[in-house]
Amino acid sequence: MLSVSGLTKTFDQQPVFSGFTLTVTRNRFAVLIGPSGCGKSTFFDVLTGVTPADEGLISWQGSDVDHLGDLAAYMHQKDLLxxxxxxxxxxxxxxxxxxxxxxxxxxxxxxxxxxxxxxxxxxxxxxxxxxxxxxxxxxxxxxxxxRDLVLLDEPLSALDAITRKSLQSLLLLLQSEFNRTLLMITHDVDEALLLADDLYLLSVKPMRVVEKIELYDDKPRRFDNPELLAIKKTIMQKLEGDIDHVS
Ligand SMILES: Nc1ncnc2c1ncn2[C@@H]1O[C@H](COP(=O)(O)OP(=O)(O)O)[C@@H](O)[C@H]1O
Ligand SMILES: [Mg+2]
Structure with a gap:
């Protein structure tokens, strides 16, 4: 299990997040969804030790760590090959x-x-x-x-819709086959609904978790399922209510 508490990061005297707290259960597919500029990539940078936190605790499997640099694999939006x-x-x-x-x-x-x-x-x-x-x-x-933990920062957002669909299926396959804990950032609500076990809705900067939603287990999910459509409607309302826009 990954647990983050009281995490604070400030750039130019402006907090990107302050007292950020989040728990991710092992072997789950956790998806963070929030507006651009809210601090998602900065959060991953802090998690992986690319940039230091000002304050806060990170723990993995019950032990406090400075960062997850050696514990997590980190995949960016750009392929960086x-x-x-x-x-x-x-x-x-x-x-x-x-x-x-x-x-x-x-x-x-x-x-x-x-x-x-x-x-x-x-x-x-x-x-x-x-x-x-x-x-x-x-x-x-x-x-x-x-690594047991895989961090994915908008890994599919640079791809066209069709390629994106096939890679989404692939991510699902990898989750069921490789038994990893996945933590993915996306700003695509449909993608989040197809992939997530646990969905974390994030606010605008300073970023906080507005709500954690546990989705039903049955995958692959389909948008002709009324249950999924109802969840989507709730999420859209919450995002629109709490967040100015999701880009
Ligand atoms: N190295 C930096 N120096 C100053 N400000 C930064 C730096 N990196 C990110 N920021 C600011 O932090 C905020 C969050 O950025 P980022 O984490 O990239 O957002 P997201 O990934 O959610 O789109 C933005 O307002 C951005 O301008
Ligand atoms: Mg980002």
Whole structure:
């Protein structure tokens, strides 16, 4: 379980969040949804130690930690692949920096390439493949970190609608197959409703959790289900009520 309490971060004397508190249950797909600029990426940066918090506690599995730098894999909106490395070499970077057995890592990466529909593209350079494929490769690289906790910062937002749909299905598959705790940021309500086990609605800056909604277990979810539509309606009302806009 991930637990964050009293987390405070200030830029130029303006709090991005102050006393931010959140709990994520292990092996759940937790989705944070909130307006742009509310502090979501800053929260991930603080969680992963990219930038220090001013105050607050972070704990993982009951132990306090400075940050989750070595405990979580972090995937950004941009794929951040190195342009001069093949897709396979890019996916092997975590294994290289982590000093893993490269032969084993290569085998695992090749399996993941196949699982994510990238077989045959191992030797391609990032610029030779589509944005969706680059993002899938970034996902392989994220999984190659072998961490229990995976942080995803709007991983699909740069993709077109169709590619996005197929990657959403893939994320669901990965959750059921890999038993990870996923914490994802999105500003897309439909995406949140399709993927989340627990949905956290966030306010404008200074960011706080307005409400945590536990969704029903049955996945894949469909928007012709009246229950899901009713939840969507409630969420839209809350977001519109508490937040100026969701972009
Ligand atoms: N390095 C920084 N220096 C100053 N202000 C920053 C910095 N990074 C982010 N901010 C500010 O913090 C707020 C939250 O940004 P961010 O976490 O990127 O929002 P989100 O990811 O929710 O869109 C914004 O108002 C942004 O301008
Ligand atoms: Mg952001």
């Amino acid at each position: 190195l342009p001069w490395f093949s897709l396979l070499e890019n996916s092997l970077l975590p294994a290289r920096t982590g000093g893993e057995d490269l032969k084993q890592a290569r085998q695992r990466a090749i399996q993941l390439f196949s699982r994510l529909g990238l077989d045959g593209y191992e030797k391609h350079l990032p610029h030779q493949v589509s944005g969706g494929m680059r993002q899938r490769c970034a996902l392989v690289r994220t999984l190659m970190f072998n």
